[in-house]
Amino acid sequence: YYLGIRTNDEDPQFLDFMMAGKAQGWIAIGFSPKHDMDDADVLACALHPTTRIPEVLDAYNIPNDHDNIRDTIQNVCPHTANFSNGRITCFFSRAINTGYPQDKDLNGDYYEQFAAVDNPAVVSGSSVSLSKHEHQTPSISKEMVNPAKDSTPLDIAILLPSSSSSSVSCPSGPSSGAQYRLVTAIPAGCDPSNCDYYLGIRTNDEDSQFLDFMMAGKAQGWIAIGFSPKHDMDDADVLACALHPTTRIPEVLDAYNIPNDHDNIRDTIQNVCPHTANFSNGRITCFFSRAINTGDPQDKDLNGDYYEQFAAVDNPAEVVSGNVTLTYHGSQTPLISNSKVNPASTNGSVSSSPLRVTLTRAHGILMVVAWPVLAVIGIFFAAWMKPVLPNGWWFQVHRAIMLLSLFTASVGFLVIFVANKDYSIPGLIPLKRPLNIAHFVIGVLVMLFHSANPIIAVFRCKPTASRRWIFNVLHGTIIGFGIGTLALANCGLGVALFEDIFAHIAGGHTLLWVYIGFVSFIFVLVAIVVIVKMKEKEKPLSMRSIVMKYFAKESTEEVEAPLIEDKDSSQTPSKAQLALALRYGVMVALVGVTGSMMVAMVLLLAIS
Numbered sequence: 001y002y003l004g005i006r007t008n009d010e011d012p013q014f015l016d017f018m019m020a021g022k023a024q025g026w027i028a029i030g031f032s033p034k035h036d037m038d039d040a041d042v043l044a045c046a047l048h049p050t051t052r053i054p055e056v057l058d059a060y061n062i063p064n065d066h067d068n069i070r071d072t073i074q075n076v077c078p079h080t081a082n083f084s085n086g087r088i089t090c091f092f093s094r095a096i097n098t099g100y101p102q103d104k105d106l107n108g109d110y111y112e113q114f115a116a117v118d119n120p121a122v123v124s125g126s127s128v129s130l131s132k133h134e135h136q137t138p139s140i141s142k143e144m145v146n147p148a149k150d151s152t153p154l155d156i157a158i159l160l161p162s163s164s165s166s167s168v169s170c171p172s173g174p175s176s177g178a179q180y181r182l183v184t185a186i187p188a189g190c191d192p193s194n195c196d197y198y199l200g201i202r203t204n205d206e207d208s209q210f211l212d213f214m215m216a217g218k219a220q221g222w223i224a225i226g227f228s229p230k231h232d233m234d235d236a237d238v239l240a241c242a243l244h245p246t247t248r249i250p251e252v253l254d255a256y257n258i259p260n261d262h263d264n265i266r267d268t269i270q271n272v273c274p275h276t277a278n279f280s281n282g283r284i285t286c287f288f289s290r291a292i293n294t295g296d297p298q299d300k301d302l303n304g305d306y307y308e309q310f311a312a313v314d315n316p317a318e319v320v321s322g323n324v325t326l327t328y329h330g331s332q333t334p335l336i337s338n339s340k341v342n343p344a345s346t347n348g349s350v351s352s353s354p355l356r357v358t359l360t361r362a363h364g365i366l367m368v369v370a371w372p373v374l375a376v377i378g379i380f381f382a383a384w385m386k387p388v389l390p391n392g393w394w395f396q397v398h399r400a401i402m403l404l405s406l407f408t409a410s411v412g413f414l415v416i417f418v419a420n421k422d423y424s425i426p427g428l429i430p431l432k433r434p435l436n437i438a439h440f441v442i443g444v445l446v447m448l449f450h451s452a453n454p455i456i457a458v459f460r461c462k463p464t465a466s467r468r469w470i471f472n473v474l475h476g477t478i479i480g481f482g483i484g485t486l487a488l489a490n491c492g493l494g495v496a497l498f499e500d501i502f503a504h505i506a507g508g509h510t511l512l513w514v515y516i517g518f519v520s521f522i523f524v525l526v527a528i529v530v531i532v533k534m535k536e537k538e539k540p541l542s543m544r545s546i547v548m549k550y551f552a553k554e555s556t557e558e559v560e561a562p563l564i565e566d567k568d569s570s571q572t573p574s575k576a577q578l579a580l581a582l583r584y585g586v587m588v589a590l591v592g593v594t595g596s597m598m599v600a601m602v603l604l605l606a607i608s
Contacts, residue, residue, distance in 0.1 A: 021116035030113035041104035045090035046121035054081040107148040173275030217312035226309035237300035241286035242317035250277040303344035359419030366412030374405035
């Protein structure tokens, strides 16, 4: 695409235009007060779809819209126009100020929009009009210009390379042996040729206002670096190298993440200077440059302090309106640098040890131990062991295990807040997705009730009191079984989130199914203990103790006496009862230990 503008020699109130470009449909220049195509005064040269003869035309885009309308009054003076070898070339003039309401006074400041489109023009009546540009989105100048006054060595000629929608003037790239002053290597110390991810930044030799980048990584979709003032991916300036999903040719692109969101948008102005890019042996490697301060509001001034985010993603990029665009990274969540760096001046290596990942794993392990292991065992003793361990022994075990469960869960609860201490919305937890919100809200509710249940137990009434059933319903049914079940479900949700964010296990939610199998195994084993191992005369009383006393107002004489007694009883259990309790206790302990080892082994596999 080429556009040249000059003042007419014969009448200085007119401007002369030369416009040329590779196109099969039409080429155009638009002048708009906005960095957008709407409310633009458009001058175009379009091929008649039948005769293929180029025609100069005057048009405009509707304010607050992109629809293009042919002007009723054609305030243009065509001189010559031709179409050959796939190129349209037109010479024409136009008054600086036509006085027509749809024409801009060209003695003013405007963004220029440049288009070379292959879609054929349309004929309405006998007049040629512009068609939709579809995927060939017009490029927009980086700064406003005054067509009537501004000048460059080319008389406001804007020359765009076909591979970029940017009007930036690019310096030469780095030499093959160039040394990079700011390096990120994952794993640390790896060679750039075999790193999982590598980023090198240096100041350009030709123009110190530009930075050179070398970016490489093992990926089947795209690799990227993001610069954000937050320890998060939102509000990040993103530079990426993405494989075209069809051609598999890598392309350097400029993008950004929306503030307070993770959605990635391809920048309208591509302020990057691609040098070389290749994809081989499963590795993407790109060399490119970018101005430290482009002036684009979507680009960060790289002479500032930012957290760096590093991504190497297998999800394929997608093509939107003809442009390669980044897709969601899925489970391959970018790592974030431990501290801020200044890309324009910092020297050395960037550390990105995944502390948040480690703490998140610790949170998961602690919660799995606290609920599927300890809480289930504690509830087991309260619900089924009263016939076997009367006289308060079941209560002592139940209380000790539930307090240990509360302590373990509390530590896990605090750990996840520490892991996310750099997040700010809301408070300390990054709520970006519905699953995160659900896990967070359920977790807070569960911890509140889990902490309240021991306090409720302190103020309970005697087993023989007429209103004891209220305590049974609140302490046992609502909080014990209800919140316990909710906690088990929330642990499963946490495992699923862990897999999505950190585990990098190939498909199928492997950890989630292991967790579901583990919890099911515990409940099946407990059921077997109750149904098969207990004496026949103890089964009805045991089952009734877990069901009926919580859901209906039963007399304490029927349900709890004489076998099910409170901790204050002075009777001593018989040797047979102790032997039976020991047998059940060992079985439950084996279940707990085995289950804990299974979960720990799976999580350690995920860590490695």
